[in-house]
Amino acid sequence: MIAIVQLTLTDLGLAALLVLANAAVDLILRLGLGRRLLLAAVRAAVQLALLGWVLGLVFETEGPGAVLLVTLVMATVAGVEAVRRGSRRVPGVFAASIGVMLVSSFAVTSYGLLVVLDIPGPWYTPQYAVPLLGMVLGNALNGISLGLDAALEGFDEDRARVELLLAHGATRRQAAAPVLRRAARRGMIPILNAMIAVGVISVPGMMTGQLLAGEDPGTAARYQLFILFAIAGAVALGTVGVILAAERLVFDERDRLRVDRIRRVDS
Amino acid sequence: MDSLVVRGLTRTPWWRDLDLELEGGEVAVLRGPSGSGKTLLLRALADLDPVDAGEVSLDGRSREATPPPVWRRAVRYAQQGAPCLPGTVEENVAAVAALLNVPPTPVPALDPRADASRLSGGEAQRLALHRALLGAPRVLLLDEVTAALDRPAAAEAESRVQAFAREGGSVLWVSHDAALAERLGAREMSL
Structure with missing residues (x-):
């Protein structure tokens, strides 16, 4: 089996750059979604970080x-x-x-x-x-x-x-x-x-x-x-x-x- | 014998302590300014809207003791605006006839294959009155059912309602037509 590539925080930072494509569309078309986009991205990051942490705890308990x-x-x-x-x-x-x-x-x-x-x-x-x-x-x-x-x-x-x-x-x-x-x-x-x-x-x-x-x-x-x-x-x-x-x-x-x-x- | 009896019907702020008796074969025309609660009264009698207090009975049997579908088959309400079901005129009649467990009959002067959603206001009212008469209800509650009809068509609808009354049915007819009660020889009431 091929080894799993571990994602570091730097890798995730690079992935977050892709959200910029979204921001660029927002800017060009003046959709006025900039704030909501940023909030949604931050919210997703926080929720997944929390999920990872909570699941870590759950996986350890019996x-x-x-x-x-x-x-x-x-x-x-x-x-x-x-x-x-x-x-x-x-x-x-x-x-x-x-x-x-x-x-x-x-x-x-x-x-x-x-x-x-x-x-x-x-x-x-x-x-x-x-x-x-x-x-x-x-x-x-x-x-x-x-x-x-x-x-x-x-x-x-x-x-x-x-x-x-x-x-x-x-x-x-x-x-x-x-x-x-x-x-x-x-x-x-x-x-x-x-x-x-x-x-x-x-x-x-x-x-x-x-x-x-x-x-x-x-x-x-x-x-x-x-x-x-x-x-x-x-x-x-x-x-x-x-x-x-x-x-x-x-x-x-x-x-x-x-x-x-x-x-x-x-x- | 009184057919439909209403005692102390109250729905604030529209009407309070309302009493009403409709005998079998009697036609009454209900008039009143817009917003006085005429439609609401018909809806309440058909048990489509709740009331704050009061009792309604048909032939001595209270409404509360009657299952809602049985009550509404007997005390039939024809809505203002004459809404139609999806499909043709024929399918509209068939759907209601199936609910009432009676054979469908053709609507006079209407193409059975016409799309019910494309009917004019007057045609939709003809269909609505026809549906309301299916299955021989005891009481008809008519809400402006001829408002969009021309004079000859309205006269035909009135004669259908009079024929219903001659067979013992009671009618409470909400209308803005000042001459309707006189034409029908009906009692006039106001809210």
Whole structure:
């Protein structure tokens, strides 16, 4: 196996020069994004440095406590972020998003660890549990935020049609179905596109990482496929879960569509 | 016997302690200035909007004791603006007929294959009234359903509503048309 090239801080400094290309575009086109760009780059650096440090600690500890704590924090932050990305809020949406994020990503990760990978150690072996959950969460976040936003937008903007169906005797589910279908599609399209593009248009991140770390390409490809399937499962579970939760939140006990509960925010 | 009975209905700041009785076969026209809560009242009666207090019953059976879809099939609301579902006129009727579990019937004077999203305001209102009459509701709550129709088309819509009332249905019709109540021989109410 080829030795792994260690990245030094100087190397990362050189990589950061590439962000300058972004800054140059900003300057030439006067996009006014300079400050945000700088903040985003610094934020990414700080977050990854922290992640590296925390994972270092987690990898050293034994027992499930540390892994559970890290994964709970990750899932909670992802659940909050999924709502914050959207343009609409409804009371209870943060709890719903966090709950859906936890259930979908934990279910899929557990299945992946215990059934598919059948890892040699306990389920909380950080080497497997943390990166797998991280990949699943990052992508489930996308599906959940898109699906949630599409559902709330649909109920808000398509109120007349939803109420038309309600007024003619539709159940809540019958009236909400067109909105829910559109929202599910919106949430799942990115992962469908990713599965189509993978290997032809793009070399995905996890496979890139494994190849750079010296792993055999065949193994890297198999791991990538496993991850893609896990992500697809989590996105499907999460998207369906969150749009059904959105449905519950915007209808009341008499199946009335309560658009007065939906609040628009600048996203 | 009273068909639709409303007692003490309150939704502040629009109306407070509102009482209303509609007998089977009765047509009432509800008028009032814009913003007085006429649409809100129809929506509340159809159980599409909540109220602060009050009771509504149909043929002696309270609304709370009736599942929402069953209530709304019986107390039918035709929305202001006559929204349509995606698809053709025929598909719009079929979708509603399927919900009501009745056979679809053609809309008079409308091309069944016309795209419902491209209908004129008047055509959409014809479709809306037709949908509202499907499946023989007990009460019709009509919200400005002829506002975009020309006189002959409005007269035809009025005669459809009168025929519905002759068969025992009750009608509460919100309209800005000052002569509507007189033409229909209906009771006039205001908010």
